[in-house]
Amino acid sequence: MSQHPIAKTEAVTLRISPFSNTSQVVTWLTPDYGKIATVIKGALRPKRDYAGQYDIGYRCELLFYEYAHNGLHIFKECTALDNRRACHGDxxxxxxxxxxxxxxxxxxxxxxxxxxxxxxxxxxxxxxxxxxxxxxxxxxxxxxxxxxxxxxxxxxxxxxxxxxxxxxxxxxxxxxxxxxxxxxxxxxxxxxxxxxxxxxxxxxxxxxxxxxxxxxxxxxxxxxxxxxxxxxxxxxxxxxxxxxxxxxxxxxxxxxxxxxxxxxxxxxxxxxx
Missing domain, CATH: 1.20.1440.120 (Recombination protein O, C-terminal domain)
Known part of the structure; x- marks a missing residue:
């Protein structure tokens, strides 16, 4: 993926859907790119890299490869900026x-x-x-x-x-x-x-x-x-x-x-x- 530019933006997680046995498609709302979807490979593995960093409603810092195939970009990484902690368990x-x-x-x-x-x-x-x-x-x-x-x-x-x-x-x-x-x-x-x-x-x-x-x-x-x-x-x-x-x-x-x-x-x- 190195030939494709990496985009960085804030994003709110809108939807999380299964993509394969180990991967997910995440739909995000961003101020810079509008609504986009990314494939997160390995998201469903027991030892996944970004566990707890995204969920429905989270505000995140998102990095992804600016390359869409069938409407899907490739996820690089994300960090939760606001996980709406007060809503957990409510x-x-x-x-x-x-x-x-x-x-x-x-x-x-x-x-x-x-x-x-x-x-x-x-x-x-x-x-x-x-x-x-x-x-x-x-x-x-x-x-x-x-x-x-x-x-x-x-x-x-x-x-x-x-x-x-x-x-x-x-x-x-x-x-x-x-x-x-x-x-x-x-x-x-x-x-x-x-x-x-x-x-x-x-x-x-x-x-x-x-x-x-x-x-x-x-x-x-x-x-x-x-x-x-x-x-x-x-x-x-x-x-x-x-x-x-x-x-x-x-x-x-x-x-x-x-x-x-x-x-x-x-x-x-x-x-x-």
Whole structure:
């Protein structure tokens, strides 16, 4: 491989798949090369060189030979820069990590160079590891910003049919098929079984999540269970319409994240007492 240049970059591990009895294919998201895949030979041997240096969601320093055969580069070495240690042994957080990485892997086009998507993904994973719940709301924030970076962000401020601006106090029909909201004047002309009615509070929450550059300011926003569920279902319909995603993985991650919120809520009084 000496005739091929060695590339060096940071990378988040998105997917690990078997390649042979002893090798793996690892899919990475990088700021410099977009989404790439490498073959790690000997990765499944008992005495492997890079045990513990990469796993789903890790941020690594990656070296690989810049030569793709059938879409696969040859791995040289890697070092874990952030192994999300706080998530180790926490199966609820692990479920969320798995979903975020799978969504990034499935949604990111091969060869697409979107540095902001790498930074968004690493930021979400770091926030997940370093902060307490609510992680279901972190998932919603990540989904909305991933959609924005891919150029398919839902339209939440103007009617997708007549293009009129919706006032802040108005609710609207949300059409995944049209890619956003439909005002009350245009809604009677839509025959779409999957369309959902968004009340003014839900629409305001989606807009707030969409424009927030960071998740931290959203942590203290109070939401009840019905609002959480409505936002989750609204984005589920949109994602399934516009991306080839894994709804079962998302459903499990949301269930685990909501369980963690409930667990934290029950523990809070005893901690204060």
């Amino acid at each position: 199966w609820r957080r692990t479920a969320v990590i798995s979903y975020l990485c799978r969504l990034a892997a499935d949604a990111t086009p091969d060869g697409a160079h979107i540095p902001e998507l790498y930074h968004l993904t690493d930021d979400a994973l770091r926030t997940l590891a370093q902060t307490p719940p609510p992680h279901d709301l972190l998932m919603l924030w990540y989904e909305l910003h991933l959609l924005e970076l891919l150029g398919i962000s839902p339209h939440l401020r103007h009617c997708t049919l007549c293009k009129d601006h919706l006032p802040p106090e108005a609710g609207a029909l949300f059409s995944a098929e049209l890619g956003g909201v439909v005002c009350d004047a245009c809604a009677p002309h839509r025959q779409e079984s999957a369309a959902r009615r968004l009340t003014p509070d839900l629409l305001a929450l989606l807009r707030r999540w969409q424009r927030a550059a960071a998740f931290a300011p959203l942590r203290g926003v109070p939401l009840d269970a019905s609002q959480r569920d409505a936002l989750c279902q609204t984005l589920r319909h949109f994602l399934s319409r516009h991306l080839d995603t894994a709804p079962e993985c998302r459903a499990i991650a949301f269930q685990m994240a909501v369980m963690q919120v409930r667990k934290a809520a029950t523990e809070r009084p005893s901690a204060g007492g």
